[in-house]
Amino acid sequence: MKKKNKSFVFAMCCMLLAGSLAACSSPSSEEQGSDSETNSKTKITYWTGDRHDSEFVKEVIDTFNQTNEDNIEVELVIKGDDFDQALDMSFQTSDPPDVIRVKENTIQTFYKKGFIAPIDEFLTDDIKEKFPLMEDLNSFDGQRYSLPNYGTTMRLIYNKELFAKAGIEQPPTTLDELVETAKKITEVGKESGAYGFAQNFKNPSSAFGRSARVIAEVSGYGGFGYDFKTARYDFTGFKLIIEAFKKMKDDGSMLPGVESLDIDPLRAQFAEGKIGMYLSFSAEAGVYQSQFPAKIDWAAAPVPSIDGQFNGASGFLGGQWLAISSESEHKEAAWKFLTYMYDESILQQYQEKGFGISMVPSVSAVAAKPEVNGIDGFLPNKYDGVWPVYPTVAVQGTKSDDAFFKYMLSGGDLDAIINDLNTRYNAALDSAIASGEVKAEPMADFNPLDLAGQYAE
Template sequence: MRFLAMCTALAAATALTGCSQLAGSAGGTQKVTLWLMKGSASEEFIAKFTSSFEKEHPGVDLEVKIQEWTGIGEKVNAVLAGKSAESADVIEVGNTQVAQYIETGGLSELTLEGLREWGSKDWLKGLSDPASIDGAQYGVPWYAANRVVIYNKDLFANAGIKTPPKNRQEWIQATQKLDKGDRQGIYLPGQNWYVLSGFIWDEGGDLAVETGGEWVGTLDDDKALAGMEFYKQLQALGDGPKNADEETPPQSEVFAGGDVGQIIAPPGQASAIEAANPALKGKLGFFPVPGKTSDKPGAVFTGGSDLIIPERTKHRRQAVDVISALVSETWQTELARTMSYVPNKATLAHVVDGNEGAASMAPGAAQGRATPKSARWAEVEGKNPIKPYMTAVLTGQDPKQAAKTASDTISKVLSSDR
């Protein structure tokens, strides 16, 4: 807001010359640094974007630095606090990480730019909500990815299933048909809490809520318990381990065996499945996680990235220009098609219509959510009381009691002093 006030005053004093022109009035080339995370964009995309941006913004030298996810939190916090030997003008961060950086401080507010320049009213809420607090926006959605159902087309055909299910009842019925003999209707490990989150949201529940300034775990709420009950019903239609997550063993390897009808995973796992079993190439299909009714798909956990601008940047106008380009329809389309992502707006979902996997993500992304926007949620995931809670329910323990134990742990972590 201080910047906006200064910009207004300067513009008035220079006959509305504009802050972007003022920033470069001293002449010479200005280096603007963009941090992107490893794997978020291809080398080809980065090269094309950099060349195009520099051509459209004479005098700007755009430097793109690739960062590793491991240890990125400390690096970003150091930049925001001005305690790093490195600098960055725009930084890509995970959508669920923004709350932590908001609490730490040092982020530039981007509310007005979002409204005036970037069409924030159309942003996917799973990307935008975690990046805002009290109506102020600090992170700008860049791209999304979420889970879908990957299925074996041959097994579906052999079971007489002609079209993918569109609601929970149809999904259960189809999975029951698939779950015969040595075949598994679905491989759903007992501790896939990302999938559980979607079922809980569909029921109107949540993992935790903020009440009177305090965060409280809510897994023992009746609506959240209903989500867990559906998870239990679906999980029973396969042989997924009740005490392990989707990486133990990697579910793509299990599916590659050819005797599993479905898994719930990002569509990008299809490549790993086909690599493990080339005979399945061309035999994989995708559909959105079904909702309670056929009129809309189920809620899903939305992963992806937001873009932030450090308050300490000396090139704020140019940083805004970088974001303006990255979220433009041109480069959103390029990124989505290159990387099989979902664009940052539901209104751009059509750009991935030719990509079956990405297109199956888009309807779910429109219903997508993210984890509670507490700066301490990462600590909850570190302890992760949700996983043993799920195992407890799946192995016959009292759901209400197990949920209360997990909720108490979540409340303690989110509300305790650091």
């Protein structure tokens, strides 16, 4: 009997242990429901290179993730100045994002590479009427690929305190004044670690795209070296601009280490009072409001021209914002996310928080002027205008921005450098025209001055 009892107890223990283990390993009905809900979510990724608006975008995406009724979850991925290269790699490895931030200088390239999908099938008549169609900026070959949100003006951003310390009353209006102003600021600020000028030369394309480009544009030259009147590349107009930059580098007026300076570290240094001037977009107003709260008194002014004469227009950039990846397996979910992001209430907040100046008429009509320090200097003026889109070409050898930056650092024969750029870029243009990749025809009556003032308030 004792033996039977022992066997019975042992069997019962085994059953209890087995039941206990099963309970530990099997999810409750509540957990099963939770797992099922997680597995049914449609997850999409949004890649952007923008950082000036990152906190705001994070907030609105969090709200979308929590409130949308389609069980869509968006992952925000913020890339740095290597955005284009990272996107190229993502398509090569078959792991691209679902939604892509496109800009006026990238959307044409992404379109040609087949990275973005047309959105016409999703567009209602109301959307078509509300959002301006801009050929070669958000529309290609009769199809739309993006919708506008905001435009950005380009300005000289300067430290008013360092200007006053150096006895400078007005921002520079010519290249000579730019060089001289940077030198004076450096002379009075060097002991405290402040220098006259800086630009984010870790990425020469980004740096010159914020600076040399717009100086050329207000002086009457295409900001990317393309002459719309002749339909040829001609970088001659950049000669005096690049020479001025080299002078500031050579005389020690530039912040030490600009060769490895990225845009956010530059902003951080400016906010601390270590940089007298730099050139950039209107997004900077929002940056110094939230991302890098400025500890100095600063302002924005029209960019200097080569000789003080304004013969063109300061590029008012925009016309696009979000696009859907051609490789996305969740295009409908991506469109629902775009519909949310393009809601008027969000676009209105975007302007009112100082992240950009709306290019959507229904939004600009009701949006209040941003209550952001420094925004006044960025509002559209009589010199701002939208330039035509230049043809992008696959040039062989060193690109113009890299060639100009190398000259800034090492010197050389700038005339020869410019002649070489003209030769190689026009050879690439001729090849692209011959293959049908681009169209480039002379605009005999093109006058850059006619572009200015279109968006002035």
